Each structure stands twice: as structure tokens, then as C-alpha cells.
Amino acid sequence: MKEISVRVFRFDPSCDTTPHFQNYLVRVNEGARVLHVMHAIHEDHDPSLSYRHCCGSGQCGSCAVRVNGQPVLACMEEARDEMTIEPLELPIRKDLIVDMEPYLDRISSLVPGAEFRMPTLDEVDAMKPLRSCIECLACVSSCPALKVIDFAGPAAMREDMRLTLDPRDTCDRITEAVSEGLFTCTSCQACWKVCPKNIEIPGKAIEKLRALANKKGLTLPRHQAVEKLVRETGRSVDRLGTTFLEQVPEVLEPYGEVKGTVGFFVGCMYNMRLTQTALDAMEVLRRNGIRIIIPREQVCCGSPLIRTGQIEFLDTLKSRNINAFAFRAIDTVMTMCAGCGSTLKNDYRTPFRVMDINEVLLRFDIEPPARLPIKATYHDPCHLLRGQGIRTPPRELISKVVDLVEMPSICCGSGGGVRSGVPDEAAALAENRRKEIEKTGADIVISSCPFCEFHIREHTDRPVKNVTTVLLEGYREKDRKNAHMETC
């Protein structure tokens, strides 16, 4: 037996006006799960604690709760000392019990036709990954879009895709999905990462449904315009001035000894919108001994097309990009845009290694910058945190220069074609970000994705800076101090 301390969300709408947290010290067995802690509270401390549970083995989806903010199945997650247990982010009935039925009811049912046809092995294999859903609604709880707009939710989209793959269903699930909010998903991937069955809803359901919607002519006009632009110019944004590629030579040599060489995949946003940010990053790399090769003929990675289901032109983009780097025999391609990085890592099969700039900088053990007297918060780009699993590297870098205050990792609303396609939703999500930023009391917001930086900038009065820009400011401060000391 061991003793652990837990903090539990309590709310009884029949007598409480506001929820509160209650601390408990409970005795549980070695290896106990979160559910057993709840049992221990119910049995030994407070029989009024309400929570759902049934199978106790991760198969029924009754007991999902949030532990330290993350949705988990209480029966499978190991209990930890000092944990906080909260209900899913759904309407609360009492304590840890939420109203699941309205969301479960939005999951479509198969409508069989007059004639039965057995699915083939291939069809079954295609459906199976979508079929293991236990409808625990962890995905619904974590979906940022659902907080600001009406949307059937990830679990329902998953089933729409499964029904589309099922030869026995007779309904048009694609049109249904579009009307149920298919284009409101920001592809933040929160749903996939919290899924206890690891169902890849964004890639295996939402993007697939969007591609099918595209074939039916249901792609949003704003998304069609982006696709047209990519086809015509190789870029997903239009030209406003001198691009990054036009301002740099193909090879940028470092200032000192060469410690390493990377190819640089620039991406449309850093090439044509946030060019100065990319130039700042080059300075940081050069100062740390990194030679940068920047092939001219690189084009859009195709992410805006994949996320919006317009994949016809994708293979052309992929081969142009792969050839551009492979031709120069580059073994490591660095991305700076979280979206490009996630796409190159997950949607491409590349003959070279792809690394995000945060990973590259940490690998080269960079020169320490001066500390700046600034309090900063960091916004996790979805395509960096969940798309590439990169959480600590940017934090480590930022902490070299400024004081970091954390805020919850939530999508800012710029991804998945939502900024262009459903601008009201994108603005509402950014507003949620603004509130979180405000709460931290930070002087500046730091991120590592041009889409996030660009979008958040429009919704906060704090400066929004890239990780590398802040590093560069640290170096400049260091130089200034050194110069000052020399003149003294």
C-alpha cells in the first residue's frame, strides 16, 4: 500500500453555485490506477463523490477524466501522487460525471441497403483502424474547435469516414460531414494525441473526408483559391515584396569554424510574409557555426493542400522539393515552419533527415546569449508539439534568454485552412489564446511557427516573436555589453 495526495474537482449543481477542488490523502495499492483512487475516496472518505466507470479494462469508454489537464481513461492510467483529477471539458452533471449523450447521439448510424454485400478484406483493413473507438469522448473534450463553434466533433467525423469506407452504408456521409463541421477542424491533432486507442482522426478521417469532399466539389472557395495559387506559383501565399529566397545566396557560410551543414526548407510564410524572422534565424545559425544551403527551386511543401483535402497536385510538389535537396546531396534538411516540418516528416518519404530548427540549435550546443530582463510565455505550435513531438527544445532555448511562464497548449486557430476558410472560428480561437496570454502577465509571446506568429499577432497587444529572434536579441545584447566593456 502507498499513500498519495490528490486534488479532485467537485461540483454538485443542486447545491453548489461554483465548482471547487477538494484535497484527499488516500491509501492505494502499488500500481493502482486513477480509478482506484476514485474508489478509495468514494469508499473511505466521501461516498458522495460521483464518477462513471464500468469495464475497468479500457474497453467501455465510461471513465475518461482529465488528470493534470490531460484526458485519460481512469481505469488504465497509473495514479500519481499530487495529481489533479477533473471531468472532461463537457457540460458537467455532477463532480466527474459529464453529459456524454448529446455527443454520442451525433455519431451517425449505418443505414443498410436492400442488398447485402460483405466487405472485402481490403475494406475491412481500411475500416478497422477507425473502428476501435470506445466513444470515451476524450477527443471531444480536447477539441479546440468545439469550444467556439458548432461541430459534430472528432468521434463523429471518424465514424463518418468509416461509413464512407463501408460498402453496406447507403448514405452520403461526405455531404453530411461537411454540414456537420468538417472544415472547422484546425488539424491541431489534439484528438489523436489524447485518444486511448491512438486513432489518427485528423489524418485518417478528417483529411480523407476533405479529399472526398473535394471530389464532390465541396471544397471551400477560399481553399480553392489557395490551391490555384500553389498550382500557378508554387507558393501558397501571394507575393507582397522581396522574398527571403531573393535576399540570400544559395549558401550561407557561418561566421567562424564550420561545425555542420544543413539544407534549409524555407516554406511559403517565412519566404514571403515573415522574411525578417527567417533572416534573424540565419544570423543565429551562422553565429553558431552552421552552414546553410538554400536551394532556389524549392516550393510549397503542400501542407495547405493536404489539410484541406486538395491532393491532386501534391506529388508534383513533393518531387520538386525532394529533388531540390537530394540533388545537392544534403543529408539533413532543416525546417523552421512547424507546418512544413510536420509535413516533411509525416507526409513525405524523404531520402534525407528532416529536423526542426529548435532541434538543430540544441544539437549544436549553441553559444549562450545574454539574458534579457523580459518575462515571456511560449505558444506551442500544434504542428511542432503534436505533429513532431517537440516540446522541450524550444523551451530550453527560450530559457537561455528570458524568463518563461507557461500557459496551456491550445491551438491558436490558424491551422487546417481554418484561418482562410472559417475566419470567425479562427478569430474566436485566437481570442481564447489572448486571454491565456493575458493571464500569464508575460511581456512577450514566443512561438516557433509562422502561421501561429502571424495569427496571434493580430489578436494580442504583446509582441509575438520567433524563438530565434529572441535568441538573436540575446546575442545582440551580449555584443553590446562586450563592446561597452571594451570601451570602458
Add this chain to the structure above:
Amino acid sequence: MLLYDARNYKMRSDAVDTAHVLVIGSGGAGVRAAIEAAGYGETMLVSKTLTGKGGCTTMAEGGYNAVLREADSCEIHFEDTLKGGAYLNDPDLVQILVKEAPERIRDLLEWGAVFDVTDGCEVAQRPFGGQRFPRTCYAGDRTGHEMMATLVDRLHNTDVLIENEVTIISLLHDGPRVSGAIGLDRQGEIRVMLADAAVLATGGGTRIYDISTNSSSGTGDGYAMGYNAGAELIDMEQIQFHPTGAVFPYDARGRLVTEAVRGEGGILKNVDGERFMNRYDPERMELSTRDVVSRAIATEILEGKGTGNGGVYLDVTHLPRSQIENKLPVMLEQFLKFGVDIRDLPMEVAPTAHHIMGGLRITMNAETTLPCLYACGEVSGGVHGANRLGGNALAETQVFGKRAGESAGKVKERKKAADQKGIENVEKHIDRFLQGDVPPSTIIRSLQTAMWEGAGIFRKGPDLEKTLGIIRHLQTLRPKAASAANLAECCILQNMLTTASLVVRSALLRPESRGAHVRRDISQNWDAEHSPYGHTFLSLSGEGIEMRGGT
């Protein structure tokens, strides 16, 4: 309609629902029954949990037995089931099971079930214990979940009224006929449901044991409510101990490790690395019937050949990794969560209380001994005899679920009247819990330990008597409900005590070892096929054991 609200000393009028058919239970059998009954009239499905999430069907991993191939036959399935059941099964019920299992899986397929299929577009089948043909259809190792997803999907396409999170605590009478049920909602408010016919589909009850595979809803409510209402139950001593339950961590002990693991080629070894099934059933080895494998494992452990965690090894590391990933994904995922990668390390397993073969006596049309009360699924008895074959329970839920729904649907409509006296009695009974003084969990733990120790895999008369004494003592305690919302827990506890007493009393009634029921204090000179005994039976009006050959 007016009702007396005992706790508030006033009449109230709005807590009564009526339907043509009332289905109690939302597992595979209950939902199947409701779907069928909906074709005959207004049907209400009451679930202690959220429909689709409760019961044990959704946890059933391995499969569904059905004769689907030319090379197989219903006769062989029939023989396998009787032999596996130690010839205690009702042959008529088994005939129906084997004949209709293929039809019912076709229903599921038409409604969208995603079973594994072969290259030739046929439902794939795997070998399961005690069967001479690989006839167990499956959806990976989440077959029951696949069935529940399909059934709930279909249910939503009917007009069935679904009442979630209402715990039925007693059946209601209208003369000799069952006329509905009384339940408690989450707040502890009384709900009365009147119907022309009721279907009990409340599932099993091996939560009465310390180590069990059952979900938290496997508390035997249906056995207890049926018994209290006057129905007859048979063969309640026949408890299936599944050979392979997890042994650690402590709180996950008993968690089912599917027979599909052995179906896919998993082998059992003791701590010395010996493949011990060779000594117990050299012909069928790991795929012997569950009673045999459970006793073999229990014997190895008792003889000191178990692992440090009190189990034996179940090993699949010799199988291709892809086979484990594709055919046993749930097992892989669950064990990974507990720190064991079954692709590289053996599992540790020991027997765990899994299924109650006995239950309410039913006819081929799922009629119980009470008019207008039907039963299907695990709460009924007679289909599996003294030992259930893996894969026959899921088939049973569908075959007899449909039959129960149909029979209930065909009951004539009649004027529905609340059983005023019955309701008042229930209210008075549950109100006493508010003055109780023992936490229900304390009583439950005592019961579970007593049952595991005294009425487990190996039994002796004196141990059973002692266990019955403990149960009777526990029945005299006054369980405490901290508030109205906790009343249902006390009712469930009482159902567990009643179910446990039915099990132990039946075990004392059967003076032989038969199937899963092993009496170590009795020697016999007959095998199962030639046993002089038939069913044990229990009801409010008497108990006994039937003699074969009409005596």
C-alpha cells in the same frame, strides 16, 4: 397515476413510465432483445450504465461461435457444446443456439459489424477451446466491442426509448404476472416502469468473487431480482473460472486475458518452463475446455510451480510480431500499459471468475417460470450446462436476445396498474439504508473474499457451509447509504449477497463433480455423460436436484 412517495410522505404523480415491453439490461442480449421487441410495440430499455458501455459484452474479446463452413456442421457444434458442458445443458436450448447463431451473426453483418474476413470475403474463424472446428468468428480481440457498437448503432435506428443510468432494484407484479419494475436514478429518485412484458438481460455476477473478469455491472442483480420475484433458477453452482486472468498490478487482478491468445498459438508454462498442459490434456493441450485448463493452472500454482506473482506464464513471444499486433491488439495495448510488452515477454496469468453458467430457467422461447417475464444472455441458465465453451456466450446473447424480444413483444397488451403494495414495500425497504451503519464496500469485500476462499475452483461441503454462514451473517448487517444517491449501491450489495447464497446453496445441492463444479470431498464412479443428476434448482418455493431419466 398517483404514487406514494414514502420519503416525502406525499403522493406524487409523475414518476411512472409505461411501455409494451420493458428490457432490463443494455449488454448484447438486452439491446438485441430491445431491437426485436421494437417491432411489436413501444419498448423501453433500462440501463444501469450508459447503453453500449455497460455489461460484459463490450469486454468480450475472443469471439462468436457460428457454423459457417461446409466442412463444419451444426451437429458437431451441438456435440462440442454438450461435451464441453459436461452434458448438463438443455439439449433443446443448445439446438437453437447452434442453429440460429449463424443467422444472428448475419443480422450483425447486415447492420454493419466489422468482423475480420478471409481473402475470400468470408467471416474469418479461429480455433477455440473444446471445439473440433475453428468456428469462432472475431473482430481482432475486440469482438464484443464490435458487436456492441453495431447493436447500439442499430438500436438508434429503432423507436426504442432508452433510459440510461437507472438501476432496476425490483420487479413488479400484477397478480402472478410480472408487470414492470422499479428503479432508482442517479439522484436516488424512484422510477416506476410498467409494461405488458419484461425481459431480464442483466448479465452475470462474478463480481461476487474477489478475482473476476466482470465489469463493475456484473453484480448478479438479475439472478437476485428474478429469485425474489419467484422465478426458478438452475445450476447456479456452475461458475466458470476463466483460466487466464491478469495477476498484477493488484487492482487489475482478474482482468481477462482472452482465450484468443491461446487460439492464436499462445502456450502455457509453469515457473520451470514446463509446458504443463501435456500432463492434463495431452490431446487438446492449451485449447482444452476452460474448466480443465483452469484446474491445471490452479494445481500448478498450488503445487508451488507458479511465478512470484502467483500465476503461470502465457507466452506468445514465439509468434510473429505482426500476428500479435493484428490479432491481439487490445492485449498488447493493455499489457503495455502495465509495463509488459507481450511481443518480448510472457504474460503472467491465473484463473479468474468469469461466467455464471446457471441462471433463470428458460424455455426455447426465453420464457422464465414467471408469466410475462423473459430472460436472455448470462442471466439465464441451461444453455451452457456445467462449462461454457469460449465463443458461445456472444452467440447466446444474440440468439436468445432475439427470442426474448420476440416473445415479450408478442405478449398481449393489458391494462397497466402499478403494484402499489409492491412499490411501497420497496420504498420502505430502501429507506432503511439511510439509517444503516456499515459501508457497502466493507460488506462486499468480505463477501468476495469468502466466496473466493470457500466456493472457488475446488470445493468441499464444510467450506461451502461455512461460506453460506458468512453470507447469512453479512445479510444481517445494515448497509449504509450516505445519501439517496447511494441507495442503489446498497440494493446492488444485497443482490450480490443473494446471488452468492444461490451459488453456494446450489453447490451444496450437487453431490458430484461436474464441469466447473468440483467437490473435493465427494468421490464418484461415473463420468459426466453418465451422471445420475440433472439440474440443481432453487426458487422461493423450494430447492433440489433433478435426477436424470425422469426421476
